[in-house]
Amino acid sequence: VRPEYIIGIDVGVSGAICRLDIHRLTVEFFDMPVGRFATSTGGTYRRVDDEQLKALIRKLSGPDTVVYVLEYQQAFGLISKATTFKLADCFGLLRGLIISTNRPLETVKPVEWKKAYHLIKSEGMTQREVKEMSRQTALQLFPSAYELLKRKQDHNRAESLLIAEFGRRHSLRKYIPSYQPFREKSNQDQSILEPIADIC
Amino acid sequence: VRPEYIIGIDVGVSGAICRLDIHRLTVEFFDMPVGRFATSTGGTYRRVDDEQLKALIRKLSGPDTVVYVLEYQQAFGLISKATTFKLADCFGLLRGLIISTNRPLETVKPVEWKKAYHLIKSEGMTQREVKEMSRQTALQLFPSAYELLKRKQDHNRAESLLIAEFGRRHSLRKYIPSYQPFREKSNQDQSILEPIADIC
Numbered sequence: 182v183r184p185e186y187i188i189g190i191d192v193g194v195s196g197a198i199c200r201l202d203i204h205r206l207t208v209e210f211f212d213m214p215v216g217r218f219a220t221s222t223g224g225t226y227r228r229v230d231d232e233q234l235k236a237l238i239r240k241l242s243g244p245d246t247v248v249y250v251l252e253y254q255q256a257f258g259l260i261s262k263a264t265t266f267k268l269a270d271c272f273g274l275l276r277g278l279i280i281s282t283n284r285p286l287e288t289v290k291p292v293e294w295k296k297a298y299h300l301i302k303s304e305g306m307t308q309r310e311v312k313e314m315s316r317q318t319a320l321q322l323f324p325s326a327y328e329l330l331k332r333k334q335d336h337n338r339a340e341s342l343l344i345a346e347f348g349r350r351h352s353l354r355k356y357i358p359s360y361q362p363f364r365e366k367s368n369q370d371q372s373i374l375e376p377i378a379d380i381c
Numbered sequence: 382v383r384p385e386y387i388i389g390i391d392v393g394v395s396g397a398i399c400r401l402d403i404h405r406l407t408v409e410f411f412d413m414p415v416g417r418f419a420t421s422t423g424g425t426y427r428r429v430d431d432e433q434l435k436a437l438i439r440k441l442s443g444p445d446t447v448v449y450v451l452e453y454q455q456a457f458g459l460i461s462k463a464t465t466f467k468l469a470d471c472f473g474l475l476r477g478l479i480i481s482t483n484r485p486l487e488t489v490k491p492v493e494w495k496k497a498y499h500l501i502k503s504e505g506m507t508q509r510e511v512k513e514m515s516r517q518t519a520l521q522l523f524p525s526a527y528e529l530l531k532r533k534q535d536h537n538r539a540e541s542l543l544i545a546e547f548g549r550r551h552s553l554r555k556y557i558p559s560y561q562p563f564r565e566k567s568n569q570d571q572s573i574l575e576p577i578a579d580i581c
Contacts, residue, residue, distance in 0.1 A: 231477075235477075254466075255466065256466035258462075262462055262465050265456065265465050265469070266454075266466075267456075268466075268469075269465070269468075269470040270470070270473040273474035274473035275473075276431055276477065277473065277475065277477020279477075280435050281481030282481070
């Protein structure tokens with residue numbers, strides 16, 4: 182089987198999964214499968230649907246998938262305890278599902294992949310503005326993905342793509358030693374074949 | 382294959398896994414596999430070892446295992462954000478690994494199983510005293526497990542056993558309609574064959 186895909190995941194209930202073709206550099210997105218579940222007090226809440234996510238990960242874990250790249254999560258100060266819980270739960274669930282398919286898994290810290298794209302938060306920038314910056318970078322690198330990233334709320338998809346692309350550039354040779362992330366210039370999607378430093 | 386086991390899990394880095402034989406009512410314990418991992422600042426920290434836990438769950442997920450019972454986790458006020466993170470991460474990881482083996486999984490809220498054993502925290506009781514109460518209850522119900530539960534720090538094992546036993550009493554008939562949790566009185570381990578209300 183020819184290795185074809187690297188999968189980047191933006192972890193979280195509003196997260197996204199990006200499948201990046203490592204040869205053609207085309208992308209597909211899968212939004213995190215989320216369901217409404219009953220609370221004990223009669224209300225409902227949104228959380229990741231374990232079984233649906235399992236089915237999705239199985240579907241994506243063929244031998245043509247080289248490696249999964251997840252954004253590493255840790256407890257940090259800015260978010261609430263409830264959000265911390267959901268994020269960690271989703272991170273654990275994804276790792277459990279992925280390693281069960283025997284596909285390799287890499288994690289990358291947010292600061293690491295963001296630095297590689299020069300995505301540095303300036304003083305006074307809101308969280309929303311930072312996310313918009315990610316989306317703009319993804320659009321610059323993958324103009325052919327415009328239709329899939331054109332809405333402001335596509336920032337999670339954009340981040341999953343940037344994570345997949347970071348893995349393609351930095352981790353793929355661990356699995357495919359002959360792989361050249363920046364091979365030749367083609368006419369379409371020229372930008373993505375250049376090192377990031379030339380673009381940003 | 383004859384259904385033999387129900388597995389109760391006390392979730393967490395210091396958690397434990399109990400395999401309870403549903404016919405002979407004998408128990409085995411597996412401590413949560415934990416490793417030391419490097420931090421970015423040169424130190425180390427303890428966390429669940431994903432791959433070792435995967436191997437353990439696979440080993441326990443034969444067709445003779447009827448169902449897994451996990452204590453349901455949620456974000457709550459008493460613990461730190463870092464602890465919340467670790468707990469949720471472990472909860473997610475376990476669910477991901479277990480559902481990947483296609484074995485059924487039930488969750489039970491702490492308040493639910495504790496109520497069934499009359500484990501009610503009194504005013505002024507420390508967390509340590511509450512845990513010791515769990516261990517004493519497990520020893521009362523399963524005197525034959527004394528050797529495995531005799532140390533004060535075996536409270537996590539004790540809780541995993543109480544969770545498995547709660548599942549045996551309350552969830553097993555969903556999977557084996559003919560199963561009688563309180564069949565006949567035998568001479569050894571008599572206490573565990575009686576409804577809990579008679580003992581506590």
